[in-house]
Amino acid sequence: MTNKQHWMVSFVRVAAVLFGLMACLTVLVYTPFYSKFILFLLNRFVPVEVNTVAARSQQMAALSEHDDLEPGSDLWVARQAYLKVMQDAARRQDAASLNLIQARYDLLESEIKRNQEHENSLQPDQQIEKVLRHRKHELREELQADDTRLASEIANLDMPDNLQLMDKYIHFLKTYPVDTSASEVVNQQMYSELQQVSSSPQTSADSADIKRNDASQPSAIVVLGGGLTLDKNRKDIVVNNYTKLRLETTLALEKRNHLPIVLSGVEAPYMQTWLKAHGLSAKLLENRSMNTCENSRFSSLLLQKKGGAPKVMLITDQYHMPRTRRLFAMNGITTIPVNAPMPTRLTSWKPSVQNYDHSRRANYELLASIRDVVFGVSDCREVP
Known part of the structure; x- marks a missing residue:
């Protein structure tokens, strides 16, 4: 009987302590100090x-002058293919391939521009095929009437012709053999700038004239x-x-x-x-x-x-x-x-x-x- 009574007393004491702790925790949750403490832990x-690999690919994009390309154009599709390949490299933490991708993209861009110059030199009757092939450009004004739809089209490359062309460009950017010595100097400079940015103090939220x-x-x-x-x-x-x-x-x-x-x-x-x-x-x-x-x-x-x-x-x-x-x-x-x-x-x-x-x-x-x-x-x- 004594042992049973002792066991019951111990159980009540433990239950009382747990109840007291739960009551204190409940009160604490309703005070401002609990959330402030959690916020301190989070920060x-x-x-x-x-x-750094993903940041380098972001910086290479930011330092370009191609953010105003016409959606649907060959240069624009090539740009999207380049960014996709860069993102894949960043996801794999494959920093070594960034210079190679950049060099291939430079070659691809030059070839597209050369082809465009050739097409522009054709006689009017020879440009019919070109006009038909670029019929999708006429969708641009329609898309601009709806900002949400335009963002979705740009983000997803929904146009079938673009998808086929993008696959071709991605294959080029992943496989074409090039000499990266020329691009390494430029990209190394980008990487040095990135390191300086990451070690510099945070910019004030009140800064202007960006x-x-x-x-x-x-x-x-x-x-x-x-x-x-x-x-x-x-x-x-x-x-x-x-x-x-x-x-x-x-x-x-x-x-x-x-x-x-x-x-x-x-x-x-x-x-x-x-x-x-x-x-x-x-x-x-x-x-x-x-x-x-x-x-x-x-x-x-x-x-x-x-x-x-x-x-x-x-x-x-x-x-x-x-x-x-x-x-x-x-x-x-x-x-x-x-x-x-x-x-x-x-x-x-x-x-x-x-x-x-x-x-x-x-x-x-x-x-x-x-x-x-x-x-x-x-x-x-x-x-x-």
């Missing part, structure tokens, strides 16, 4: 080192969607409070920096509607991504295809920022963090339900960051 331990091809300065403002909701009429879809606050931050930031805006996520068309209603329009819409990994991957691909962006100003909330910066870094892009506010504000010290919103967000990002760092990301598509 302290989530790595944001840039993948030079597009200066890889040490941000090239764009990237805004991540935070979700959608129904309007007050319960019919129309609009941006939710998380996304709205990020867009409000974008308005203020664009006034100081005058950089092109990239909207990322399936929310992008609705984000564009909100921006236009406030007198601003995004340059690019990446509207295929369904999660943070795809946000970073698809945005980096689209930026690279439009000329490259070794550094961008990134807008999301403070809890989401460390994991997002890491994923952009893995795609070769350095980020300048610009935190958008949360829909609810933390109290100064006392427990409150509004603090729980921050704690819940912090918990999710903590677990997601641990998953990404330890196990990798498994729900992220390679291409849009």
Whole structure:
């Protein structure tokens, strides 16, 4: 009887201690200190080192003068093929092949220009075939009427003729034997500049007069969607409070920096509607991504295809920022963090339900960051 009573007393004591700890943890979660502590851990331990091979390919794109090529032209398709091969090399961490790819691309570009000069010298009756072959160029004005559709066409090369030509160019860029001695000097200079950029202090968010091809300065403002909701009429879809606050931050930031805006996520068309209603329009819409990994991957691909962006100003909330910066870094892009506010504000010290919103967000990002760092990301598509 004594042993049984002793066992029951021990059980009650342990249960009381556990109950007390759970009560303390619950109170802590509703204070502002819990989310601040998690945020400290995220900023302290989530790595944001840039993948140097991917960054080098981004910089090589940014230092080019080919971001204004006509979509659908042979030079434009060759450019997309070049970027795809460069991205594949970056994903394999194959830095040695970058010079070789660059040298092949230089040869391919020269050959295309030579063929175009020859076609331009033909008599009018000999140009009929050329006109028919480039009939797809007439789609450009139609596509420009819809920014979302244009971004999708450019990002995915949906035109059948382009796909066939791109396969041909990719084969050339992967197999043609060339001497890389000439391109190594140029690319080594690029790599040296990249190393200087990665070791320099972060640029202030208040900087202005940005030079597009200066890889040490941000090239764009990237805004991540935070979700959608129904309007007050319960019919129309609009941006939710998380996304709205990020867009409000974008308005203020664009006034100081005058950089092109990239909207990322399936929310992008609705984000564009909100921006236009406030007198601003995004340059690019990446509207295929369904999660943070795809946000970073698809945005980096689209930026690279439009000329490259070794550094961008990134807008999301403070809890989401460390994991997002890491994923952009893995795609070769350095980020300048610009935190958008949360829909609810933390109290100064006392427990409150509004603090729980921050704690819940912090918990999710903590677990997601641990998953990404330890196990990798498994729900992220390679291409849009």
